[in-house]
Amino acid sequence: NRGPMAFTWILTKCVEELVQNYASNLWYDLSDDPRFYGTAIALYQGCGVIGALFPVMVRVVVEDEPILSATIRIIQGIASVSILASLVVMTVTDDLRMAYLSYVTFGLFYHVFITGVSCSMASNSRPLEQVFLFAANLFCATAMETIVTVVLASRYARPRVWFGVICILQGVTVPVYFYQSYIQKRSQV
Numbered sequence: 001n002r003g004p005m006a007f008t009w010i011l012t013k014c015v016e017e018l019v020q021n022y023a024s025n026l027w028y029d030l031s032d033d034p035r036f037y038g039t040a041i042a043l044y045q046g047c048g049v050i051g052a053l054f055p056v057m058v059r060v061v062v063e064d065e066p067i068l069s070a071t072i073r074i075i076q077g078i079a080s081v082s083i084l085a086s087l088v089v090m091t092v093t094d095d096l097r098m099a100y101l102s103y104v105t106f107g108l109f110y111h112v113f114i115t116g117v118s119c120s121m122a123s124n125s126r127p128l129e130q131v132f133l134f135a136a137n138l139f140c141a142t143a144m145e146t147i148v149t150v151v152l153a154s155r156y157a158r159p160r161v162w163f164g165v166i167c168i169l170q171g172v173t174v175p176v177y178f179y180q181s182y183i184q185k186r187s188q189v
Contacts, residue, residue: 004180006137008173009117012083013141015170016110018148022162023090023103040100044107051079051111055119072116073181079113080177084170091163117177120184 055072062068086106093099122130148169152162 004176004183005117005121006133008177008180009114009121009137010140010144011169011173011176012110012114012117013138014144014148015083015087015166015173016114017141017145018162018166018169019087019090019103019106021145021149022166023099036100040103043104047104047108048111051108052115054112055116059119069185072120073185076113076116077178077181079109079116080174082109083113084167084174087163087167087170091160091167 055075058071058075059068062071083106086102086109089102090099090106093102118134121133125133148165152165155161157165
């Protein structure tokens, strides 16, 4: 059953796009040092590469399928909760450096999570299904991002409202991911 996993992917991708677009514009306006902002973006992308490679490296290193499956589920669970925690910190902090640190941390765990979810969805699909699935998921994430942006922009929402909405969207994915993980674990037993 790919529905809950696809839903999780869509919401998480939407959240990442909202964070990238809104936070980077907001923090660029707040910081008078573009090198600091550029460094944060470079760290976000560098940690993202590491995060994206991590689930793949685990799949290469761990050969026993039951242990691999359990390990990936644990890593994904930690990443899911860490994404939400980073978003909460970005929402409540008044310190720009803490916001940047949370942003970079978000990038690391986002890429760990989205790569793992993508691998799980792809491994259960034929090649043509994979193309359709990811195209449909990306379309849905972009449509949702556009709707949220239009609604919040038309309300002249303050930064805490933006990040609060982003936290709620990501918060929905946590129980959905754990439910899907539980169902998947039960089907393997």
